[in-house]
Amino acid sequence: xxxxxxxxxxxxxxxxxxxxxxxxxxxxxxxxxxxxxxxxxxxxxxxxxxxxxxxxxxxxxxxxxxxxxxxxxxxxxxxxxxxxxxxxxxxxxxxxxxxxxxxxxxxxxxxxxxxxxxxxxxxxxxxxxxxxxxxxxxxxxxxxxxxxxxxxxxxxxxxxxxxxxxxxxxxxxxxxxxxxxxxxxxxxxxxxxxxxxxxxxxxxxxxxxxxxxxxxxxxxxxxxxxxxxxxxxxxxxxxxxxxxxxxxxxxxxxxxxxxxxxxxxxxxx
Ligand code: SF4
Ligand code: F3S
Numbered sequence: 001x002x003x004x005x006x007x008x009x010x011x012x013x014x015x016x017x018x019x020x021x022x023x024x025x026x027x028x029x030x031x032x033x034x035x036x037x038x039x040x041x042x043x044x045x046x047x048x049x050x051x052x053x054x055x056x057x058x059x060x061x062x063x064x065x066x067x068x069x070x071x072x073x074x075x076x077x078x079x080x081x082x083x084x085x086x087x088x089x090x091x092x093x094x095x096x097x098x099x100x101x102x103x104x105x106x107x108x109x110x111x112x113x114x115x116x117x118x119x120x121x122x123x124x125x126x127x128x129x130x131x132x133x134x135x136x137x138x139x140x141x142x143x144x145x146x147x148x149x150x151x152x153x154x155x156x157x158x159x160x161x162x163x164x165x166x167x168x169x170x171x172x173x174x175x176x177x178x179x180x181x182x183x184x185x186x187x188x189x190x191x192x193x194x195x196x197x198x199x200x201x202x203x204x205x206x207x208x209x210x211x212x213x214x215x216x217x218x219x220x221x222x223x224x225x226x227x228x229x230x231x232x233x234x235x236x237x238x239x240x241x242x243x244x245x246x247x248x249x250x251x252x253x254x255x256x257x258x259x260x261x262x263x264x265x266x267x268x269x
Contacts, residue, residue: 006038007166008067009074010060011045012104014097015088015124015133016077019152020115021047027155028239040162043071057091064107072165073108074158075101075136078117078124082132101139110144110171111136114158116254119149119177126260137178144171147178149230151254156235157183177257179229188225188251191233194218212248223250224263230255 013021025032036042042049043063044056051059063071077097080087085096095103105111113136116122124133137145148157161180164172172180189195197203198217205211205220217223225233228251236243244251253263 006041007162008043008063008071009040009045009162010043010063010071010104010108011048011074011076012101013046014075014077014079014101014118015131016115016117018047018076020076020118020158021045023152023237024155024158026238027159029156030159035159035162039166040072043067054092060104064104068107070109071107072162073105073111075111075113075118076115078121078131078133078135079139080124080131080133082130087131098139101136105140105143108143110146110165111140112146112148112158112161113137114148114153116149116151116153116259119147120257122151123260125258145178146171146174146180148183149177149179149255149257150232151259154183154230154232154235154237157231183231184229184255186229186231188228188230188233188245191231192225192245193233194245215248218245218248218250221250222252224253224256224259225251227263228253228256 027035030039044060046056049056079097079101081098085098088097089095090097090100113119117124118136120135121133124131137147146161148161157180160182161172172182175181175184194215194217197215198219202216203211203220204216204218207221219226223245225245232243233245236246253259256263
């Protein structure tokens with residue numbers, strides 16, 4: 001059904017790789033066409049819009065004015081705080097990412113940080129964090145803020161937050177890290193398709209061994225599913241086709257704070 005009052009969305013990309021935008025393009029239900037044509041009014045998105053340069057800047061200013069206090073602000077990427085924010089600037093006035101974010105967030109109804117960079121600083125903030133990168137919650141204060149971590153954030157969770165807002169006019173229930181409980185209320189390990197092998201003590205011991213061929217549990221080759229809160233073991237990625245453990249590579253805890261330094265390629269024991 002077409003919603004007559006589409007919710008205005010402004011999407012900022014800061015220190016990012018556009019992976020969350022790419023993930024959103026592959027959302028399966030609703031599809032990106034349905035999202036931008038029926039559900040949201042996408043007012044600004046650098047990767048998806050036709051406008052660039054002065055035209056894009058004008059569009060941003062007009063959208064902020066017209067939808068003052070009503071737009072959802074999605075943020076992808078971290079904020080570089082080092083050297084007075086000079087590692088990332090935007091627009092003709094070379095506004096720092098920090099100042100740009102603070103200004104655009106000021107008139108938003110709510111702010112949604114998507115991906116591990118926008119939520120916790122992510123890969124730019126990994127040691128030695130050369131730009132002194134931080135997440136949105138370290139910069140934006142006094143606004144409803146929702147964190148949807150993971151690398152990339154699962155588009156099902158982005159759309160879940162949008163639909164919850166469209167249908168109820170409020171943001172979903174959040175946990176202490178500001179994550180929606182509907183998506184981050186349980187661990188990967190709780191719903192993993194290899195869990196029966198974990199319970200039976202059947203592990204992959206080396207890549208390519210008999211256990212790997214039989215889809216045994218990946219814990220001994222580094223899976224961080226027992227420490228990671230996310231729902232990809234249920235909703236998967238890429239139109240539900242697959243997910244990390246489904247392709248035989250353990251979870252690297254990509255939705256956890258500091259995952260790159262803490263979890264990414266470290267083995268247990
Ligand atoms: Fe748990 Fe990982 Fe084993 Fe799945 S593969 S059962 S998440 S340890
Ligand atoms: Fe990330 Fe682990 Fe899911 S690496 S995509 S949280 S299986």
